[in-house]
Amino acid sequence: MKFRTRELKKWTRRCVAATCAALMAVGPGLMQASAGIGPNDENTKTPIKHVILIIGENRSFDHVFGTFRPVKGQTVWNLRSEGIVNADGSPGPNFDQAKQYKAEDYGSYSISPKKIGPYATLVPPNTDGAPTTPFFNKIATAKDVEPALPLGAYDLLLIGGTDLPGGVVDTRFPSGLQDGPFDISKYVSYNDYTGSPVHRFFQMWQQLDCDMSAATPDNPSGCQADLFPWVEVTMGAGNNGASKPANFTNESTHEGSLSMGFYNSAEGDVSYFTQLAHQYALSDNYHQAIMGGTGANHIAIGYGTTMFYANPDGSPGTPPINQIENPNPQPHTNNWYTQDGYGGGSYINCADDTQPGIGNIDAYLAALPYKVLNACETKEYYLVNNYNPGYLGDGTPAPLGPTDFTVPPSTQPNLGTLLNHHQVSWKYYGEGWQSGKENSVFCNICNPFLYSTQIMTSAAQRAAHLGGIEALYSDLQGGTLPAVSIVKPDGYLDGHPASSKFELFEAFCKKIIEMTKANPGLWKDTAIVITVDEGGGYYDSGYVQPVDFFGDGTRIPMLVVSPYSKGGRVVHAYYDHVSFDKFVETNWSLGPISARSRDTLPNPTTASNPYIPTNSPAIGDLMDMFVFP
Numbered sequence: 001m002k003f004r005t006r007e008l009k010k011w012t013r014r015c016v017a018a019t020c021a022a023l024m025a026v027g028p029g030l031m032q033a034s035a036g037i038g039p040n041d042e043n044t045k046t047p048i049k050h051v052i053l054i055i056g057e058n059r060s061f062d063h064v065f066g067t068f069r070p071v072k073g074q075t076v077w078n079l080r081s082e083g084i085v086n087a088d089g090s091p092g093p094n095f096d097q098a099k100q101y102k103a104e105d106y107g108s109y110s111i112s113p114k115k116i117g118p119y120a121t122l123v124p125p126n127t128d129g130a131p132t133t134p135f136f137n138k139i140a141t142a143k144d145v146e147p148a149l150p151l152g153a154y155d156l157l158l159i160g161g162t163d164l165p166g167g168v169v170d171t172r173f174p175s176g177l178q179d180g181p182f183d184i185s186k187y188v189s190y191n192d193y194t195g196s197p198v199h200r201f202f203q204m205w206q207q208l209d210c211d212m213s214a215a216t217p218d219n220p221s222g223c224q225a226d227l228f229p230w231v232e233v234t235m236g237a238g239n240n241g242a243s244k245p246a247n248f249t250n251e252s253t254h255e256g257s258l259s260m261g262f263y264n265s266a267e268g269d270v271s272y273f274t275q276l277a278h279q280y281a282l283s284d285n286y287h288q289a290i291m292g293g294t295g296a297n298h299i300a301i302g303y304g305t306t307m308f309y310a311n312p313d314g315s316p317g318t319p320p321i322n323q324i325e326n327p328n329p330q331p332h333t334n335n336w337y338t339q340d341g342y343g344g345g346s347y348i349n350c351a352d353d354t355q356p357g358i359g360n361i362d363a364y365l366a367a368l369p370y371k372v373l374n375a376c377e378t379k380e381y382y383l384v385n386n387y388n389p390g391y392l393g394d395g396t397p398a399p400l401g402p403t404d405f406t407v408p409p410s411t412q413p414n415l416g417t418l419l420n421h422h423q424v425s426w427k428y429y430g431e432g433w434q435s436g437k438e439n440s441v442f443c444n445i446c447n448p449f450l451y452s453t454q455i456m457t458s459a460a461q462r463a464a465h466l467g468g469i470e471a472l473y474s475d476l477q478g479g480t481l482p483a484v485s486i487v488k489p490d491g492y493l494d495g496h497p498a499s500s501k502f503e504l505f506e507a508f509c510k511k512i513i514e515m516t517k518a519n520p521g522l523w524k525d526t527a528i529v530i531t532v533d534e535g536g537g538y539y540d541s542g543y544v545q546p547v548d549f550f551g552d553g554t555r556i557p558m559l560v561v562s563p564y565s566k567g568g569r570v571v572h573a574y575y576d577h578v579s580f581d582k583f584v585e586t587n588w589s590l591g592p593i594s595a596r597s598r599d600t601l602p603n604p605t606t607a608s609n610p611y612i613p614t615n616s617p618a619i620g621d622l623m624d625m626f627v628f629p
Helices: 017-031 061-065 139-145 151-158 201-208 228-234 271-279 294-303 358-367 415-421 459-465 469-478 502-517 578-587
Strands: 050-056 101-104 114-118 281-283 326-329 337-339 426-430 484-488 526-532 558-561 569-571
Touching: 050 294, 050 502, 050 578, 061 271, 101 228, 139 151, 151 502, 201 228, 271 502, 271 558, 294 415, 294 578, 415 426, 415 578, 426 459, 426 469, 469 484, 469 502, 502 526
Parallel strands: 050 484, 050 526, 281 569, 426 484
Antiparallel strands: 101 114, 281 558, 326 337, 526 558
8 A cells, every 4th residue: 555654965967957057056045935925926828827736546537437428519538439338337339349358478578468368257356455344433533534525525434345354356246247347336336445456567568468560540559458357367466576376366466357347427426527527628638647556656747757766966876676676477477577566676777678577668669650758767767666755744864775665865856846946836735744743544655745855855845835635725715825736635535446435536626626616816717637646457448658668558537627627628638647747837937847857748739530649759738628718
């Protein structure tokens, strides 16, 4: 799980040259925190003076909006529109388009292993880590612990346990599910907890099964998305280098075919977000930036790229050997990785194609009809999964060593340092923030600024730019909201499968939206962007554009709620998480975070297919989500 709470240094060569020169000329004084409104907050290219990014957890677009029907005149790419499923969630005429396969991968890692035929029926879903009983048994107790729900939503925390042990076949689902996506709510209520599929870097590459021999004009990357259950049942969420257990079965990873489940908005699931999509703007082409999980994708939002393992002076270093991934199968095993898992194996040296797993991905990327962004530098080891940030909440360096699984403090430029340089106000609101005394459901790996030396070694910076959910509510009501806000719920409300429910994330967002609307002076120039960190390992039918070695990954839901995004439009422009950075940079005329971050990529151009950039690699700046006067 991700709930592991744990002097300005020289800039690295990743800085944009002009920005670095300015920063070094001004020195540490530039980094002093400013109270209240920034001098350049009003200097925007659009009427938007405040943007709020709310980030939930682990749901793909089709998992949430697979049966969504847009307002008249709009189209959407989802399971229903593709004919994969019908509006009632049953298999559609093109159900076979989502057929899933078994495969073999012995000897060396492959992102497109040899397929040996489809599943006759899906492996039964597993309970994984879903709670047997709810986390709370009284509304009063829930209110004391959890401040971030509307008053009428607290009963959601008291219902939905599986009534089953963890890590067993989930008998709420029938055996013999057809090989393809299945409607969860035919068997399990939208109010209920379910297990969590695997969502890690090398596993996600395999799930997508990208192969240029399978490329078509409508799928020029050749990613077939047909190995989701196979990866779940052969490898799952990681092994920390352990040997494959004796008597291994398809349920030994405690997942089964959880990845193929979707909620049915046409039948009443995801009702609040469906309402928002009909009233405001929905993207059906927004993607997780990094293959893999929570930490790497939040870092991508904060830094516009991945983060490398750093020495104390900020230069690239080499992590402990047990923290370097090796996805080559152990001898005589089918896809049981040599080194993986949360505790060990989360760095890769992708500039060296002799390293395990690297050459196979490089060969695929080299076969693309365009050149991907170079995101891999010699001797740099990049974090691709979840490790604790370099600082505790009070600015103390976190414990660092072979068994601490902590990212060393980083001096890489980030969105916060960019906004500081241009004197635009910003704040990260993480529910549960207590300046170093955070509880177990505060998501430390979700705050990209906890990795940053420039932010965390300054008490003034921490005070100005890091806050909790109560601080957000106060700023919404008091008219003191900064220009740029990033908001993260705690583990009860973030929508993460097993530990949360997606309707709890909907309720969390509803409270913020209603509080914003209750302040007319704020609402008139605010945009609220709602998304999740990554697809959570759930199947999705959308196009995936490889941008660099690290991604993109599957589509994920994204809504924009604003007076300038009304009308129920569905926007097809290609986006990923760094598109949020591009919006901020465009709106406030900032320039990119660094010379190698993805915000240097162009906005996409398209031809007959609005989903596929003709100038790949390209990601949009979210401006298409708005209609400005």
